[in-house]
Each structure stands twice: as C-alpha cells, then as structure tokens.
Amino acid sequence: xxxxxxxxxxxxxxxxxxxxxxxxxxxxxxxxxxxxxxxxxxxxxxxxxxxxxxxxxxxxxxxxxxxxxxxxxxxxxxxxxxxxxxxxxxxxxxxxxxxxxxxxxxxxxxxxxxxxxxxxxxxxxxx
Numbered sequence: 803x804x805x806x807x808x809x810x811x812x813x814x815x816x817x818x819x820x821x822x823x824x825x826x827x828x829x830x831x832x833x834x835x836x837x838x839x840x841x842x843x844x845x846x847x848x849x850x851x852x853x854x855x856x857x858x859x860x861x862x863x864x865x866x867x868x869x870x871x872x873x874x875x876x877x878x879x880x881x882x883x884x885x886x887x888x889x890x891x892x893x894x895x896x897x898x899x900x901x902x903x904x905x906x907x908x909x910x911x912x913x914x915x916x917x918x919x920x921x922x923x924x925x926x927x928x929x
Contacts, residue, residue: 851876854917861911868908879919881912886926 855876862872872885887904905925912921 847878850917851878854879854881854915857915858912858918861915862908865907865911868904868911872908879917881918881921882924883908883912883921884924886928888926888928 855874858874858876858881862868862874863870869885869887872883875882875884887908905923909921909923912918
C-alpha cells in the first residue's frame, strides 16, 4: 500500500468516526426532546381532563331532574359516572314528568359537555 492510499483510508475512517459521533449527539438530543414532549402532553392531558371533570360536575349539579351524589372521573376524555340513581323526590328511577330514566338524562347531560369522548356508568339501582 502506498502513502496516498493509506492517507485516504485514514481520512475515510476519521470522517466516519466524526459522522458517527455527531449522529449520537443528535439522537441523544432528539430522545431527550421527545421525553420532554411526552411529559408536556401528559401534563396537558391531565389539565384538559380536570377541565372536563369540572364542567361535567357543574352540568350535573345544575340539572333539576337528577339526584345529588354522583362522582365523576375523567381519563383522556372518557367519563366514568358513579353513584345511585334511586331518587324518592324524582319518582324512583324515572325523571320528573316520567319522560325517561335518570341514567338517560344523566348520559345526555354528560355527553353534551365539550371534550367528552365517551361515558361509562357504574350506577346503583337500589338504596
């Protein structure tokens, strides 16, 4: 091997090492940036869920045809309503005026809240 070929081989190897070293720092920066973004999204999602929960609780509290005492949980826009639908003042399991059931009224009120993706119930139908 002559001097010129050796010099080209060494230059090529050094160039490859510099390239690989720069790729590693870019990947490290992108990975840490992605972790920060995921944390921001998670925090943002929790804030949105808290806003939805507040709106749902307010909507339920202001409804005249629902008994009190429902608990609300929100996870990524999915709302879980827990509580009892038994209501002596409401006429049992039916809404005042006997237009529908309390669960139907509750579902309609909750689904009307902006940001609610779905509603699930864990309701008690007995005292």
